[in-house]
Amino acid sequence: xxxxxxxxxxxxxGYGGQPILHRVTLSVRAGETLVVVGPNGSGKxxxxxxxxxxxxxxxxxVQLGDTDVTELSAPARAARGLAYVPQEANIFRNMxxxxxxxVGHEFVAPLNGPPFAERLESVLGLFPEIRAKLRSAAGHxxxxxxxxxxxxxxxxxxxxxxxxxxxxxxxxxxxxxxxFEVIGRVAQSGVTMLIVEQNTRLGLGAADQGVVLVAGRIRxxxxxxxxxxxxxxxxxxxxxx
Amino acid sequence: MGQLLVNGIVAGLLLALPAxxxxxxxxxxxxxxxxxxxxxxxxxxxxxxxxxxxxxPLWLAAGAGAIxxxxxxxxxxxxxxxxxxxRSSVTLLVASMGVAIALENVIRLFAGNAxxxxxxxxxxxxxLGDIRLNHEQLTILITVTAALAVVWIVFRFTRLGRMxxxxxxxxxxxxxxxxxxxxVVASVWMISGVLVSLSGVLIGLDANVEPQMGWTYxxxxxxxxxxxxxASPMAAVAGALTxxxxxxxxxxxMPVHYRTIVSFLLMATLLLLRPxxxxxxxxxxx
Numbered sequence: 001x002x003x004x005x006x007x008x009x010x011x012x013x014g015y016g017g018q019p020i021l022h023r024v025t026l027s028v029r030a031g032e033t034l035v036v037v038g039p040n041g042s043g044k045x046x047x048x049x050x051x052x053x054x055x056x057x058x059x060x061x062v063q064l065g066d067t068d069v070t071e072l073s074a075p076a077r078a079a080r081g082l083a084y085v086p087q088e089a090n091i092f093r094n095m096x097x098x099x100x101x102x103v104g105h106e107f108v109a110p111l112n113g114p115p116f117a118e119r120l121e122s123v124l125g126l127f128p129e130i131r132a133k134l135r136s137a138a139g140h141x142x143x144x145x146x147x148x149x150x151x152x153x154x155x156x157x158x159x160x161x162x163x164x165x166x167x168x169x170x171x172x173x174x175x176x177x178x179x180f181e182v183i184g185r186v187a188q189s190g191v192t193m194l195i196v197e198q199n200t201r202l203g204l205g206a207a208d209q210g211v212v213l214v215a216g217r218i219r220x221x222x223x224x225x226x227x228x229x230x231x232x233x234x235x236x237x238x239x240x241x
Numbered sequence: 242m243g244q245l246l247v248n249g250i251v252a253g254l255l256l257a258l259p260a261x262x263x264x265x266x267x268x269x270x271x272x273x274x275x276x277x278x279x280x281x282x283x284x285x286x287x288x289x290x291x292x293x294x295x296x297x298p299l300w301l302a303a304g305a306g307a308i309x310x311x312x313x314x315x316x317x318x319x320x321x322x323x324x325x326x327x328r329s330s331v332t333l334l335v336a337s338m339g340v341a342i343a344l345e346n347v348i349r350l351f352a353g354n355a356x357x358x359x360x361x362x363x364x365x366x367x368x369l370g371d372i373r374l375n376h377e378q379l380t381i382l383i384t385v386t387a388a389l390a391v392v393w394i395v396f397r398f399t400r401l402g403r404m405x406x407x408x409x410x411x412x413x414x415x416x417x418x419x420x421x422x423x424x425v426v427a428s429v430w431m432i433s434g435v436l437v438s439l440s441g442v443l444i445g446l447d448a449n450v451e452p453q454m455g456w457t458y459x460x461x462x463x464x465x466x467x468x469x470x471x472a473s474p475m476a477a478v479a480g481a482l483t484x485x486x487x488x489x490x491x492x493x494x495m496p497v498h499y500r501t502i503v504s505f506l507l508m509a510t511l512l513l514l515r516p517x518x519x520x521x522x523x524x525x526x527x
Contacts, residue, residue, distance in 0.1 A: 052417055053416075053417075054413055054416065054417065073416070073421070074413075074416040074417045075416055075417075075418075075419045075420060075421045077417075078416075078417055078418060078419040079419055083417070084417040086413065086414065086417075089411050089413070089414060090414065091411075091414075092406070092407050092410040092411055092414065092415075093410060093411070094406065094409075094410050095403075095406060095407070095410065099403060102403065103403050103407050103415075103418050103420075104418055106400060106403070107404070107418055107419035107420050108418065108419035153418070157419075
């Protein structure tokens with residue numbers, strides 16, 4: 001897999017003609033992890049949807065590797081190696097876990113890539129807990145298991161860029177930590193990651209770069225350790241200096 | 242009683258294919274296609290042309306008609322529904338009413354109002370003990386069961402089936418998993434075109450081919466789909482069977498020509514108490 005970067009330039013995006021993101025520019029370098037933090041309603045999910053193609057920006061550009069993908073649909077971006085795990089509704093509830101993984105693979109994976117069975121084993125290696133649940137209806141899983149199935153399905157086609165929207169939302173602290181351990185392992189394998197995260201400490205702890213988004217504008221963009229050490233960020237999001 | 246049950250099952254099977262088609266398009270496109278009755282009529286007339294005008298055997302005319310009508314259903318989608326895809330489900334419902342009126346009048350223009358019948362030999366009913374099964378009923382039983390089995394296999398075990406189920410389950414997630422909705426929509430119209438056209442032939446075989454035949458079935462088809470759970474295609478089949486048997490058993494306590502009231506009552510009660518159907522899963526409109 002060749003590492004690919006993801007870039008957004010001067011993106012203005014929103015719903016019904018009302019912009020939520022105002023000239024947002026950010027760049028995730030190939031093989032790096034960038035985490036976007038910010039308060040509720042700051043436009044984090046809008047940013048994610050614009051990045052993956054579920055929302056067309058009013059203006060600005062989105063670039064995946066060397067390709068300008070601004071005008072490409074979400075399926076076309078997925079076929080170019082961009083995988084996405086939404087915050088909610090991130091599995092097909094009426095399908096089994098195995099079918100979720102199959103759908104994750106079959107419409108995106110390159111024809112000359114590794115076969116399904118091989119990818120399945122590799123992904124189950126990252127998420128051993130779901131092996132026993134392969135035949136279960138995905139809608140009947142617990143929140144933590146569901147998040148793992150969603151991540152596993154996104155990783156099935158060996159994406160070069162993985163976008164995660166609030167991966168720790170709704171998880172117990174222990175499950176959130178476990179999930180971020182896996183995220184760390186995926187990052188180490190060379191996958192470029194764009195993560196939107198409400199748990200600032202956990203998110204920035206796993207990132208190379210950090211971005212603080214407030215009211216649809218980028219307030220701070222710096223190496224994650226610097227963002228985490230910024231006194232104002234500590235005061236606003238980490239409960240004290 | 243046994244005879245009523247058999248009649249009820251056959252009546253239910255007649256509703257099963259259009260109810261399945263209706264809930265299939267609903268689950269992927271999130272609108273109730275009011276034109277389903279006219280689709281059924283249109284399919285029945287296309288097959289009439291093949292069977293009576295061109296002299297094909299009925300099975301061949303039915304196959305050719307179903308394939309032709311699948312193409313017509315896709316064409317109607319392109320002309321009437323595709324430009325309105327991002328509008329509300331009510332807009333699409335009204336558009337489908339327009340399609341229904343247009344189709345029915347095109348049929349009247351070419352075929353007139355007189356009822357017609359397929360060219361099939363008259364045969365004695367089959368007797369199994371006290372139960373009589375005529376040849377039309379047997380044809381309905383076999384054709385519908387086979388069509389349902391094929392649809393079930395496609396849903397469950399094929400790539401196309403997974404595509405359709407994924408889009409019905411979660412359209413945004415399906416898009417980011419690489420599934421192009423336009424392809425799924427075209428497939429759904431083709432499958433529902435085939436199913437509705439087949440049911441048009443079976444209804445024409447059971448009664449007559451006439452311009453009103455679709456309207457007569459519109460209410461029971463909607464009731465069957467809602468009864469099963471309009472967003473759960475296979476549950477619509479269970480709804481159709483339940484309605485068929487319920488209508489037939491109702492004739493034990495009320496005159497035969499009042500049995501349509503069973504449909505009305507069931508639909509009204511369900512919409513008030515259990516809008517996601519008896520067998521379906523809860524769904525939410527956005």
